[in-house]
Amino acid sequence: MKTYVALLYSIILGERRRVVMADLKAMAEGIGLKNVRTLVATGNLVFEARTVKIPDLERRLEMAFEETFGRHVDIVVRGAEDWLKLAAGNPFPAESVDTADQVAVRVMRSPAPVEAVAALHSYAAEDEKVASVDGDIWLVFSRERPSSRLLAAASHKRMGIGTSRNWNTVRRLAEMVGSGQ
Structure with missing residues (x-):
């Protein structure tokens, strides 16, 4: 298992509707991600998954988001080492x-x-x-x-x-x- 960070471009679903982080966490767990945590209410996920290509993980998350919340949102994923390097x-x-x-x-x-x-x-x-x-x-x-x-x-x-x-x-x-x- 490898740790990843996922960042959502937007958590606005429509007029006066925002993604609730508990629902986002449940969505991620629903596609098999493990040890899912959120940080602040702006669409930040930390989770564990089998080692996989980043674009594949981004597509999985985006498809699950659209299916769950009815709207496409771009999601950028980085592995833990890459996130630490960025910081x-x-x-x-x-x-x-x-x-x-x-x-x-x-x-x-x-x-x-x-x-x-x-x-x-x-x-x-x-x-x-x-x-x-x-x-x-x-x-x-x-x-x-x-x-x-x-x-x-x-x-x-x-x-x-x-x-x-x-x-x-x-x-x-x-x-x-x-x-x-």
Whole structure:
């Protein structure tokens, strides 16, 4: 058995309807995943499964999600070692200590296009930062403005399939997979 992290792109099912984490956990257990845990109510799963190709696991989860909740949602899966490597590769450690909720990583299914990441710099305000590490996109965004242009620019349409998590969530998921919780 191997430990995995799965991140849902969205848990919004429709007007005023969100996925309840207990239901998400039950869905994962229903397709044979073991030791399933969730983290916060934003669509984060940690579980164990037989060693399998990541794309196959993503498809299984997406099909089960659509069957259970009636809506397709992109799901990005990483093995525990890859998740720990992602967390260790945070290019903004100082900012993560000071403002962890303003540091985020867009975890990509496939590496983000180099030219698309380069274009993100034009959307960054003076106090915002962008970095690409192993195809994932790390951002430091500002809360000084009501809406960061940088966050909006790092979308599916421009970057490809991926989903963002702030440093607090990345760190807590790393703790979960690192300790085998």
